[in-house]
Amino acid sequence: MTRYQQGFLTDSKEWDDLSEENSHIVMGDHGELEAIVNEMGLEMNEALVKDLVCSIYFLKEDHIPQVSQRVMNEQMDLFIQRFQKSLFLEMDINSQKLAKKILMLIFMHHQAYPFKDPIIFDKFRFNAVAISKNYPNYARLLEYSLKIMEKETNFPWYSIYFTDILYWIMVKWQNLPIILENKRTKVTVLVLTDHGSDHTIMLASLLEKNFGQKAHVKPYTKPILNLQSLTEESFADCDLFVTNFICDTLPKHKMVVVNTFPTDQDWGKIRVAINERNRGPENIVTNIDDLFLNLERQEIS
Numbered sequence: 001m002t003r004y005q006q007g008f009l010t011d012s013k014e015w016d017d018l019s020e021e022n023s024h025i026v027m028g029d030h031g032e033l034e035a036i037v038n039e040m041g042l043e044m045n046e047a048l049v050k051d052l053v054c055s056i057y058f059l060k061e062d063h064i065p066q067v068s069q070r071v072m073n074e075q076m077d078l079f080i081q082r083f084q085k086s087l088f089l090e091m092d093i094n095s096q097k098l099a100k101k102i103l104m105l106i107f108m109h110h111q112a113y114p115f116k117d118p119i120i121f122d123k124f125r126f127n128a129v130a131i132s133k134n135y136p137n138y139a140r141l142l143e144y145s146l147k148i149m150e151k152e153t154n155f156p157w158y159s160i161y162f163t164d165i166l167y168w169i170m171v172k173w174q175n176l177p178i179i180l181e182n183k184r185t186k187v188t189v190l191v192l193t194d195h196g197s198d199h200t201i202m203l204a205s206l207l208e209k210n211f212g213q214k215a216h217v218k219p220y221t222k223p224i225l226n227l228q229s230l231t232e233e234s235f236a237d238c239d240l241f242v243t244n245f246i247c248d249t250l251p252k253h254k255m256v257v258v259n260t261f262p263t264d265q266d267w268g269k270i271r272v273a274i275n276e277r278n279r280g281p282e283n284i285v286t287n288i289d290d291l292f293l294n295l296e297r298q299e300i301s
Helices: 013-017 020-027 032-039 046-057 066-086 093-112 123-134 136-153 162-172 176-183 197-211 224-229 264-278 288-300
Strands: 187-192 215-219 240-243 255-257
Touching (some): 020 032, 066 093, 066 136, 123 136, 136 162, 136 176, 187 197, 187 264, 197 215, 197 264, 240 264, 255 264
Parallel strands (some): 187 215, 187 240
């Protein structure tokens, strides 16, 4: 509107192709545009609406050459294929179309307004923190994939739009969070109590019911006195110990002490401990360079 007020008009050759629906959207259902026009001291007329619609809906053809659009389309397809292979997953066709649509919308938006929209609060950056924490492998592989596409297209896929794409692919890829959860390595939990084997088995059953999707739970039914003769290496295959007593034999960084009958606070401690180990280093690709080098060789062959 300020640009129009200053006398800078758009090239509106495409105006004849616009529908009444588009004009109505710009004008607003309740006269919102007219209120803004009046406040700016302008005259509400067809020329103003025409110019405003064209400035919003159209980009000059020479802004995005056909060659660039074709190359960008090819790079988007390559990115989607490369990224799903890096996760050792297969994205369904509909999710691929939605992902590409998101990428194209970001690309087109950038041509008209090459900046991030948020001024005070960036919801994508906010959500990206939680996504990266819960799915670090997904975030790191996406980061790497976007950096490759940014280098190949000279477009700020990672530099500006990483958090947006991180969010949208997580949302648009059908059932991706569930798929990633199912790929996690289950945590091995050993339950030990000093109230006898029956109590130990009962507590292990409760843990299995609550965390069976994320953990393998097994009770330690041998006499507790035997623990004193065991070394830390004896439990090397266990990721976590849940006990109702403190035991010097067990490694402290793997131990969660709870009440004989766990309270809500105890269940919270167990949940945090399992989640931390469930997304631990063993579930993260460490040699990303080698992984993508192999993918590149597959593309060439």
